[in-house]
Amino acid sequence: MPGLLRGIARTAIIAGTASSVAGRVQRRQARKFADRDAETAAERERAYEAQMEPEGGYAPPAPPPAPAAAAGPDMITQLKQLAELRDQGVLTDEEFAAQKARILG
Template sequence: MPGLIRGVARTAVVAGTATAVSNRVSRRQQGRWAAQQGYEAPSRQSAYAAEPPAPPAAPDMTSKIEQLKQLGELKSQGVLTEAEFEEQKRVLLG
């Protein structure tokens, strides 16, 4: 049973990390394509120039902190080794 829980927990961590990395790669690739084509996609802000810019996205940092806490809990429970923990932390923090 502990092996099953460890496998499920590891899968959850890897899936969450993979999703975050995939989203980042997609955003970077879109930026590269836009730069190659010599233009940027029109933004909502240009259509509403009178509106002030939105504040920076705090939930992104909040989600990273939550994921780091989860990684720390998995490490303390023995689900992740020190090396696995460090690798996942490195990927998460980019």
């Protein structure tokens, strides 16, 4: 019986030591991989920020272009009036062409 207890105790000690060593190795590897992941994430963040930032620093976005649709109906109305004046004989073809070019820009 003492030999059996000694064998069980030895097995328990060996298993406990192996478990302890495995736990330490696992924790050390987890810290190492966490540090590597944090470093990789920081590098990606720096690269992303460098891409998003223009050369001379931050530049505010350009204002939107003026809406051309608002001028559309007014130009059409003016062109129709010019065409009517030309058809009535008030304007010559040259005057009509000059005024049309001025309206269209």
